[in-house]
Amino acid sequence: MNMSLLVVGSMAFDAIETPFGSTDKIIGGAASYICLSSSVLHPDINLVAVVGGDFPTDFVDTLRQRGVRTEGLQVLQDRKSFFWKGRYHMDMNTRDTLATELNVLGDFDPIIPDSYQDSRYVMLGNLSPKVQSTVIERLKNKPELVVMDTMNFWMETAMDDLRHTLTLADVLTINDEEARQLSGEYSLVKAARKIRAMGPKTLVIKKGEHGALLFHEDEIFFCPALPLEDVFDPTGAGDTFAGGFIGYLAAQGRKDFDAFRQAIVHGSALASFCVEKFGTERIAEISAEDLQQRIRLFQQLSSF
Ligand code: AMP
Numbered sequence: 001m002n003m004s005l006l007v008v009g010s011m012a013f014d015a016i017e018t019p020f021g022s023t024d025k026i027i028g029g030a031a032s033y034i035c036l037s038s039s040v041l042h043p044d045i046n047l048v049a050v051v052g053g054d055f056p057t058d059f060v061d062t063l064r065q066r067g068v069r070t071e072g073l074q075v076l077q078d079r080k081s082f083f084w085k086g087r088y089h090m091d092m093n094t095r096d097t098l099a100t101e102l103n104v105l106g107d108f109d110p111i112i113p114d115s116y117q118d119s120r121y122v123m124l125g126n127l128s129p130k131v132q133s134t135v136i137e138r139l140k141n142k143p144e145l146v147v148m149d150t151m152n153f154w155m156e157t158a159m160d161d162l163r164h165t166l167t168l169a170d171v172l173t174i175n176d177e178e179a180r181q182l183s184g185e186y187s188l189v190k191a192a193r194k195i196r197a198m199g200p201k202t203l204v205i206k207k208g209e210h211g212a213l214l215f216h217e218d219e220i221f222f223c224p225a226l227p228l229e230d231v232f233d234p235t236g237a238g239d240t241f242a243g244g245f246i247g248y249l250a251a252q253g254r255k256d257f258d259a260f261r262q263a264i265v266h267g268s269a270l271a272s273f274c275v276e277k278f279g280t281e282r283i284a285e286i287s288a289e290d291l292q293q294r295i296r297l298f299q300q301l302s303s304f
Pocket of ligand 1: 010014027083084100126127153154235236237238
C-alpha cells in the first residue's frame, strides 16, 4: 500500500531571542521542521505550503533531496513569507510571541495536486485551522491517519474553525499550556478527557523538557525528554516531535497503541536534537543512525 505522508504547515522566517543569543531572520515554520524530521524515518513526503518570493530556494532543494515532493508548495513571487518572532524565558519552557505577520499565510488557499491524492498519512502542522480542514476536505480518499498540531494563537483568533478541524483529526499533539487553555482544566488528565471529547481519539500532550504524555483508549504512556547539557533554542521542537511521531507511523504503516508509544519515543529523540542549535540547523544534520543511537539513550534512561 502507498504510505505517502502529506504534510501541511507554515514555512517561515523566524527571529528568535533566547538567554544564549538571538537570531535575525532564519528559516523556520512548522512544515519546515516536520519535513526535516519525518524524512529521517520516511522519505516519502508530499508537502503543501505557501511561501513568498523572499523564501530561499536552496532550502526547498534541501527538502527535495530528502524525499519531499514540492508540487503542492506555492511560491507567490511578489509577496512576503510568514514571519514569527519569539522570546524565550530563562527556563526555556515558556516563550512570548513578539510578532506574527501572516503575510502569504493570511489568504492561503491550499492546492492538493493529483499526485498527492493517495496520501495515507496526513500531518496537519501548525497554521490556520481553516486551511487544515480544507486540506482534509480536498482529499478524495479518506486517509488512514490524521495527526494535527495547533497553538494558542489559533485558539484566540479562530476557535470556531479549530473546533471543526478537531472533529477531523485522529490524533492531536499540543503542549501542556495549550491543553489547559483549550480545555479550561488545570489537571492534564481532566484536560485530556475534555479534548478527546472534541474529536481526536488519541492525544499527545508535550511538556517540553519534562517529556510527553500519550492518551489512547484507556491507556496512558509517558516518555521522558532527554536531560541535555545545553539547550540553545527550543523553537521547532514541537514540530520536530510531531514529524518524528507521524514519520514513524507512516514508515511502519501502523496505528495501534504500541506503535504510538514507539512513535512518541522517536519524536522525542528527534526533538532532543532540534534544540541543540538555533533554528533548523541541527535537525537537518541528523541521520537514521544518529537517531537510533539516541533512542538507545532513551531506553537506558527509563528502563528499570
Ligand atoms: P514550535 O516551537 O514547535 O511550537 O514551533 C515553532 C514554529 O512555529 C516556528 O518556526 C514558527 O515559524 C511557527 N509558528 C509560530 N506561530 C505560528 C502560527 N500562528 N501559525 C503557524 N506557524 C507558527
